[in-house]
Amino acid sequence: MMRAWLSLAAILVVFTLPWPTGAEAASLGEDGVGSVYDDDLIEAARDGDVHAVRELLAGGANPDATSGDGMTALHWAAERNQPGVAAVLLDAGATVDPGTRIGGYTPLHLASRRGHVEMVRALLEAGADVRATTTNSGVTALHLAAAAVHGTASVKSLLRAGAEPNV
Known part of the structure; x- marks a missing residue:
């Protein structure tokens, strides 16, 4: 009987505490x-x-x-x-070049490998490092954009932003 009262008391305490x-x-x-x-x-x-x-x-x-x-x-x-979501995040102070735990892929790497030119341009305007390399294979956003099916416009944007084609 005492155990039941203790359980009930614990439940009451939990539900009366303020939620963060x-x-x-x-x-x-x-x-x-x-x-x-x-x-x-x-x-x-x-x-x-x-x-x-x-x-x-x-x-x-x-x-x-x-x-x-x-x-x-x-x-x-x-x-x-x-890009709309990216703009809101960047306005809120999101870091433009965070790397993933495996490979160190930045948002610019991901946008480039998909050929998302509008996103590539938005990240470059926000100060993304056009020369950042992945930690597992040493590729740059330019390498990834060049391999993308629809990456031509991204390649041009990256080159204009200072990507090194001879890396």
């Missing part, structure tokens, strides 16, 4: 991983939901939060060709 909100809730994760807002931000960026990205950032989500593989919301915006 805003920046407090966004800071619950360790090393940018685990916060509900941060996870939702990455998902909204992956889905191209500009409105949700704005709302989550306003609620305290970390624009540089990463998923387990090191992908940020900006990586997903680049991968999925979402």
Whole structure:
């Protein structure tokens, strides 16, 4: 009988404690991983939901939060060709050149390998490092754009931005 009362008391305590909100809730994760807002931000960026990205950032989500593989919301915006999402993230202070945990791929690498020229241009305008190399194979955004099916316009943009063709 005592055990049942203790369980009931524990349930009452849990449900009467205030729930974290805003920046407090966004800071619950360790090393940018685990916060509900941060996870939702990455998902909204992956889905191209500009409105949700704005709302989550306003609620305290970390624009540089990463998923387990090191992908940020900006990586997903680049991968999925979402320049509107990228603009909101960059305006909120997202780092333009974060690298993934495996390979060190930056958003510029991902946009280039897909031939997403509008995204490539947006990242270059935001200061992306056109000479950044991946850590696993040493390729640049230019290499990836040159190999992309629709990469010609991205190649031109990267060369205009100072990409080195003889690397």
